[in-house]
Amino acid sequence: MYIPFVRPLSRLSIALPLLILAACAGKAAPTPSYQAEMFSTGTSPFAHNYDATSQETCEASRRALLSQGYMTTMTQSDTVDATKNFQPTPDTHVVVSFHVVCTAGENASNTSIAYVNAVQDGYTLKKSDTSASVGLSVLGSLSLPIRSNSDSMVKISSETVPAGKFYDRFFSLVGHYLRTVPRSSPIPGENVSSQALAPSLILNSPDLTPTPIVVQTPAASSAARAVVASAASAATAASAVLAASAERNLITRQVSESPTQPITKRRLL
Numbered sequence: 262m263y264i265p266f267v268r269p270l271s272r273l274s275i276a277l278p279l280l281i282l283a284a285c286a287g288k289a290a291p292t293p294s295y296q297a298e299m300f301s302t303g304t305s306p307f308a309h310n311y312d313a314t315s316q317e318t319c320e321a322s323r324r325a326l327l328s329q330g331y332m333t334t335m336t337q338s339d340t341v342d343a344t345k346n347f348q349p350t351p352d353t354h355v356v357v358s359f360h361v362v363c364t365a366g367e368n369a370s371n372t373s374i375a376y377v378n379a380v381q382d383g384y385t386l387k388k389s390d391t392s393a394s395v396g397l398s399v400l401g402s403l404s405l406p407i408r409s410n411s412d413s414m415v416k417i418s419s420e421t422v423p424a425g426k427f428y429d430r431f432f433s434l435v436g437h438y439l440r441t442v443p444r445s446s447p448i449p450g451e452n453v454s455s456q457a458l459a460p461s462l463i464l465n466s467p468d469l470t471p472t473p474i475v476v477q478t479p480a481a482s483s484a485a486r487a488v489v490a491s492a493a494s495a496a497t498a499a500s501a502v503l504a505a506s507a508e509r510n511l512i513t514r515q516v517s518e519s520p521t522q523p524i525t526k527r528r529l530l
Contacts, residue, residue, distance in 0.1 A: 306424030308376050309432040313439050315339055315363040315373040321438035322361045322375060325431060331359060339363045354384040354414055357422070375435065377428055383418035 311318050316338050323333060323341045331343035340362055347355040358380045366372025389411050422428075 318373040319363040325434040352386040356382045379422040384414040387415045
């Protein structure tokens with residue numbers, strides 16, 4: 262007896278596996294995320310130009326992060342690192358790490374470029390139960406289960422914050438601090454000049470002539486005091502000799518003028 266449905270079934274059984282293989286082959290593998298990096302030469306959403314030096318830009322960046330609750334972990338003249346913690350739910354924890362690098366500008370002096378990068382790390386609460394049993398020999402083979410719970414934060418994700426309004430708001434706040442915080446005006450190097458003085462001016466100018474400073478040692482000071490004391494003693498002795506000589510001359514004059522009158526007071530050396 263002829264069965265007309267055998268041949269169509271055989272064809273279908275052969276075509277079905279082929280269709281399944283074609284469908285599996287057509288499903289492409291997921292493209293890695295780093296393949297989307299273009300590295301183009303256009304304007305970068307992670308960089309911004311400022312009319313300030315690199316040090317001033319980094320200082321304004323530090324102030325901007327501190328004003329928003331970020332905690333700076335490392336501060337240098339051209340680098341600022343800061344972190345901030347978030348807890349969206351009771352069992353999740355998020356840490357945002359902010360990194361700023363300040364470099365000199367490309368076109369003009371006293372300009373700078375701020376390169377920023379923010380990384381978001383996600384953590385979740387993991388609970389683990391541990392159990393143990395204790396056998397009591399007094400009561401026989403009785404075992405008592407003992408359970409303990411330990412909670413720990415497990416890192417589940419790490420992602421760079423994509424470009425967008427997040428960085429635009431940061432750049433605007435840095436510009437605000439650059440406009441409001443007082444800054445020192447740099448002196449252009451081409452306006453500073455120096456000229457050497459002529460040798461005659463240096464030698465003939467009384468203000469530029471150095472004055473020698475005599476530094477006396479303790480021994481020299483003692484010798485000088487001894488010389489001064491000796492000179493004072495000699496001056497006193499000379500004064501006494503002169504006084505005695507004057508008095509003697511006075512008595513001699515009185516005797517020569519009035520030889521008959523007694524001399525009431527005579528003092529000879």
